[in-house]
Amino acid sequence: MPDLGKYADTVLSAYGASLLLLAALVVLTIWRGRKVRREMETLETRMKRNG
């Protein structure tokens, strides 16, 4: 860990908040993508079954 001196809190807070937001964006994107894909496959299967 580098010596961040008197600005340690500032720098670490900036990094923490940014990485958290980036991670949330990626996780939510993938979560919604998988959910929508599952829904579409279920619907397509049901429609094929029902002709």
Added chain:
Amino acid sequence: MSIWEYANPKKFLTTSEKVMPALWVSSAVLISAGLIWGFFFTPDDYRQGSTVKIIFLHVPSALMAINAWFMMLVASLVWVIRRHHVSALAARAAAPIGVVMTVIALITGAFWGQPMWGTWWAWDPRLTSFLVLFLFYLGYIALWEAIDNPDTAADLTSILCLVGSVFAVLSRYAVNFWNQGLHQGASLSLDEKENVHDAFSSPLYVCMAGFALLFLALVLYRTGTEIRARRIKALMARERLEA
């Protein structure tokens, strides 16, 4: 082969699924490498101390916040001129990414500004134009959500995107247009006197490349999701008609 082939949703999905793994991996590698390099292996600035390390998040996120809007503008123009649904959905998919990038730029700017300027926020031209850009992003997303008919939503959001582009340009050039305020000029410049030292610019370029690739990966993935969500709506409408 023409670029317009990718306006076909099926072609778009198959091609984007082929390139996405490489995009995810390369963006993760570049962002990790750039941030580790910048955080652990760059010196403190003689005036700003260790706060200079915030540059590795602040500049790439601000860059993507502005460029996401320009990508939306191009996609919106393609929709308005050629009526390709995939381009309208790509613009819609990019907006939440732009919001997050804008928020990161604003938050890191506030953290950086507090010790350097003595304030978290100032009504400086660049900061203010960035805040307006953030509000335009929110308005753009709200407009998509508010209108049921997807074609009408795409038309109206395209117009909003055109208007908002003025603020995207202002966000980029506010420092040059109004030579006042607290925000400094460009960190990266061809002018050696203006440019940050190589010790900072090299990891910064790596982070910028990583953020750009992450944006691309997210846009492709989210556009795929929007295409599927639209198909679900169409299938459900057909099912209701047949019932």
